[in-house]
Amino acid sequence: MDVTVIYQIAGIGIIIAILNIFLSQAGRGEQAQMLSLAGVIIVLVWLIRMIAAFFNDVESVFRLWQ
Amino acid sequence: MGGIAGIVTVAVALSLFLAYLRREMAPIGAQVALAFVIVALVALLDPLRQVIDAFWELAHGAQVRPAYVSLVLKAVGVAYLTSIGAELARDAGEEAIGAVVELAGKVAILLLALPVVAAILDVLVRLLPG
Numbered sequence: 001m002d003v004t005v006i007y008q009i010a011g012i013g014i015i016i017a018i019l020n021i022f023l024s025q026a027g028r029g030e031q032a033q034m035l036s037l038a039g040v041i042i043v044l045v046w047l048i049r050m051i052a053a054f055f056n057d058v059e060s061v062f063r064l065w066q
Numbered sequence: 067m068g069g070i071a072g073i074v075t076v077a078v079a080l081s082l083f084l085a086y087l088r089r090e091m092a093p094i095g096a097q098v099a100l101a102f103v104i105v106a107l108v109a110l111l112d113p114l115r116q117v118i119d120a121f122w123e124l125a126h127g128a129q130v131r132p133a134y135v136s137l138v139l140k141a142v143g144v145a146y147l148t149s150i151g152a153e154l155a156r157d158a159g160e161e162a163i164g165a166v167v168e169l170a171g172k173v174a175i176l177l178l179a180l181p182v183v184a185a186i187l188d189v190l191v192r193l194l195p196g
Contacts, residue, residue: 002105003072003076003105005101005105006076006080006098006101006102006105009094009097009098009101010080010083010087010098012094013087013090013091013094013095013097013098014087014091016091016094017087017090017091017094020090020091036091036093036094039091039094040093040094040097043094043097044097046101047097047100047101047104050101050104050105051104053108054104054107054108054111055147057108057111058111058143058146058147059143061111061114061115061118061143062118062139062140062142062143062146063136063139063140063143
C-alpha cells in the first residue's frame with residue numbers, strides 16, 4: 001500500500017465534484033446525484049479491499065491465530 | 067524516521083486539502099481521510115512488528131510461558147483492531163456503531179482472558195487450607 005492511493009482517491013473526489021458542478025449547472029440534477037453516488041461506491045470498494053488487507057496484516061503481526 | 071516524516075507531511079497537506087473537498091464532496095472527503103488512516107497504520111505496522119518480536123525475545127529470555135505472552139499479544143491485537151474500527155465508524159459520524167465495535171472488542175478480550183482467570187482461581191483454591 002502506498003501514499004499514491006490517497007492521492008488517487010482525492011483525485012477521483014475532485015473530478016466528481018467538478019463534473020457534479022457541470023451537470024447541475026446544465027440542469028441535470030438527477031444525473032449529478034447518480035454520479036456522486038457511483039463515485040462513492042467505487043471508492044468504497046477500493047477502501048474495503050484496503051481494510052481487509054490491513055486487518056490481515058494486523059492479525060499476522062499480533063499472531064491472533066496462534 | 068523517514069516514515070514518520072512522510073506521514074506527518076501527508077497529514078498536513080491532506081488536512082488543508084480536505085477543508086475544500088469536504089465542502090464540495092463530503093462523502094469522498096471522509097473516504098480520503100479513511101484511506102489516509104489505513105495507509106498510515108500500515109506504515110506503522112512494520113515498526114510494531116519489530117517491537118513485538120523484541121517482546122517475544124524478552125519473554126523467551128525471562129522464561130515466561132509462551133501461552134501467556136501470546137495471550138497478552140492477542141489482547142493487544144484485539145484492542146488495536148477494535149479501537150481502529152470504532153474510530154473509523156465515529157469518523158464517519160456513526161457513534162452507535164463505534165460503541166458496538168468497542169463492546170465487541172471488550173467481549174473478545176474477556177473471552178481470551180477467561181482461561182487465565184480460571185487458572186488464578188484454581189491456584190487460589192489450592193492455596194486455601196481445607
